[in-house]
Amino acid sequence: MATFHYNPHISVDCVIFGFDDEKINILLIKRKQIDKKVYALPGDLVKKGEDLDVAAARILSELTGLSNVYQEQFKTFGSPDRIQDPADIEWLKSIREHPEARVITVGYNAIIKTNDFEIHASSFAEEVMWHPIEKPQKLAFDHNDIANTGWAMLREKIKREPIVAFNLLPKKFTLRQLQTLYEAIVGNELDKRNFRKRMLRNKFIVPLDEKEQNVSHKPAQYFAFDKEIYKEDFAKDQWFLF
Amino acid sequence: MATFHYNPHISVDCVIFGFDDEKINILLIKRKQIDKKVYALPGDLVKKGEDLDVAAARILSELTGLSNVYQEQFKTFGSPDRIQDPADIEWLKSIREHPEARVITVGYNAIIKTNDFEIHASSFAEEVMWHPIEKPQKLAFDHNDIANTGWAMLREKIKREPIVAFNLLPKKFTLRQLQTLYEAIVGNELDKRNFRKRMLRNKFIVPLDEKEQNVSHKPAQYFAFDKEIYKEDFAKDQWFLF
CATH class of the missing domain: 3.90.79.10 (Nucleoside Triphosphate Pyrophosphohydrolase)
Structure with missing residues (x-):
């Protein structure tokens, strides 16, 4: 060879x-x-x-x-x-x-x-x-x-750099999809209420005026990842974030 | 050779x-x-x-x-x-x-x-x-x-991991010493008031009941880095810190 x-x-x-x-x-x-x-x-x-x-x-x-x-x-x-x-x-x-x-x-x-x-x-x-x-x-x-x-x-x-995770989601996603992703990354189940509460503190997760369609369960709201807000949040001098 | x-x-x-x-x-x-x-x-x-x-x-x-x-x-x-x-x-x-x-x-x-x-x-x-x-x-x-x-x-x-920086300070240090270190790391001068305000938000920086001695300027208070508090703060599940 x-x-x-x-x-x-x-x-x-x-x-x-x-x-x-x-x-x-x-x-x-x-x-x-x-x-x-x-x-x-x-x-x-x-x-x-x-x-x-x-x-x-x-x-x-x-x-x-x-x-x-x-x-x-x-x-x-x-x-x-x-x-x-x-x-x-x-x-x-x-x-x-x-x-x-x-x-x-x-x-x-x-x-x-x-x-x-x-x-x-x-x-x-x-x-x-x-x-x-x-x-x-x-x-x-x-x-x-x-x-x-x-x-x-x-x-x-x-x-x-949470953007690495958000890149794995569709453009519009439900909080259930987001949680499924994070559970896969973390490797165990996460408490739904706590997860949503803490996630939604992040301003870069933006609620859309749109819900799931043609689903058998209660239609969930869609969210989007806002790159601009994310960049502003993460472009700050992070030396004092701790 | x-x-x-x-x-x-x-x-x-x-x-x-x-x-x-x-x-x-x-x-x-x-x-x-x-x-x-x-x-x-x-x-x-x-x-x-x-x-x-x-x-x-x-x-x-x-x-x-x-x-x-x-x-x-x-x-x-x-x-x-x-x-x-x-x-x-x-x-x-x-x-x-x-x-x-x-x-x-x-x-x-x-x-x-x-x-x-x-x-x-x-x-x-x-x-x-x-x-x-x-x-x-x-x-x-x-x-x-x-x-x-x-x-x-x-x-x-x-x-x-700010502990890497705190390891470079003496056991007891003044906020001036801490600022000198951070200015050296960041590579430029930092606003004193803002620096102190933000730094002291960190519970792992603990004020001591002791001041500088034999200095020509106004004696400054000493602080210490508390490893246990730091560990607790940083041992938390950080997935949602952002």
């Missing part, structure tokens, strides 16, 4: 989360590996002369068909014993020119609406799927650690 | 800030390079089989004498054209076995009280110094970018 134009020491792993209007999923691939079913994050070596951000976009697209996803670097993983599982070693031998090389991997993460993107497996990915984050799944190498860290850091980012 | 036990592709750069009760400084080294005065961040190659965090501690200590500093990884820099300056290339040729190798560098940052630590140059550092961040200084490689990013990310961290 002609891998001579890859840098054998540096890889990128993509930790991509997708909200499907109900729950959060993580994008996984199944490797082409005879007799074995090994799930992994989409990830591969960086090319010689290739920038890290460029590599992250290329690798994600090559393996999963996803493109135009804004990925952010969150952490680099460089433990010398990242590769220990015999199945991983066997796979590296089948695909890499320097399977024994120590590989340091740069983690990138993102969260998107699953419905906005199509995925299809290619390159060494036999399958690609959205896997619910609440279901544990053993992954190759240290990918469980990378995935968990990527999720923890994304949650921290959402706390600081 | 016996550099065979180094991984020629991965380095660590340490972006260490120090508060000297007046201003914020960055820790720089001057390289041993004949005829040339090149300032750089303390940084070097990672050893084969060495963990990144361990490498960061070792490299900082070897070049600057600083140890027991809690450094945090903040970003990895992997632009393929990181090395362009002829002075840098010349220096790499004099010290590295593979001076042409593409090196990806992992940035670590920290902020400490300069008075708590002694520094002394060793290894390939000819000098080591605390350099005021307000004075621009051209650095080797892409170290200006690394230093600026490290500072920006540390400031963001201080916004989220």
Whole structure:
């Protein structure tokens, strides 16, 4: 296999989360590996002369068909014993020119609406799927650690920058939809009354003069996320917000 | 030079800030390079089989004498054209076995009280110094970018976790000392009245029954940072703080 134009020491792993209007999923691939079913994050070596951000976009697209996803670097993983599982070693031998090389991997993460993107497996990915984050799944190498860290850091980012969450909602949404999203992010149920009370303190959540139509339950009011108000609120000098 | 036990592709750069009760400084080294005065961040190659965090501690200590500093990884820099300056290339040729190798560098940052630590140059550092961040200084490689990013990310961290700033103050401090620190971090003067009003909203800043002594001006009251109150305030579920 002609891998001579890859840098054998540096890889990128993509930790991509997708909200499907109900729950959060993580994008996984199944490797082409005879007799074995090994799930992994989409990830591969960086090319010689290739920038890290460029590599992250290329690798994600090559393996999963996803493109135009804004990925952010969150952490680099460089433990010398990242590769220990015999199945991983066997796979590296089948695909890499320097399977024994120590590989340091740069983690990138993102969260998107699953419905906005199509995925299809290619390159060494036999399958690609959205896997619910609440279901544990053993992954190759240290990918469980990378995935968990990527999720923890994304949650921290959402706390600081709620716009990341609101981007996952339709333009007009009900408070039930908003709560479903936040419950998926937080990972447990939230008290409805308390949630609504506290959420509506935020002036960037604007009530619309419109209700749900053709629903069997009592039609709920729609709300919208106001980017301008949000920006004003968050553009303030935040040094003293604590 | 016996550099065979180094991984020629991965380095660590340490972006260490120090508060000297007046201003914020960055820790720089001057390289041993004949005829040339090149300032750089303390940084070097990672050893084969060495963990990144361990490498960061070792490299900082070897070049600057600083140890027991809690450094945090903040970003990895992997632009393929990181090395362009002829002075840098010349220096790499004099010290590295593979001076042409593409090196990806992992940035670590920290902020400490300069008075708590002694520094002394060793290894390939000819000098080591605390350099005021307000004075621009051209650095080797892409170290200006690394230093600026490290500072920006540390400031963001201080916004989220003010304890990082309060750790830089003496156990009892005046509001003037607190303001000096924050002005150094923010990079400009702050309105005294407004600063005090907003700061004292934080219950973790506790007034002490004690004033300055032997000062020529009107003695100011001392305050203390209460870690327990701070923890309670910040341990709350912060999902709805916005």
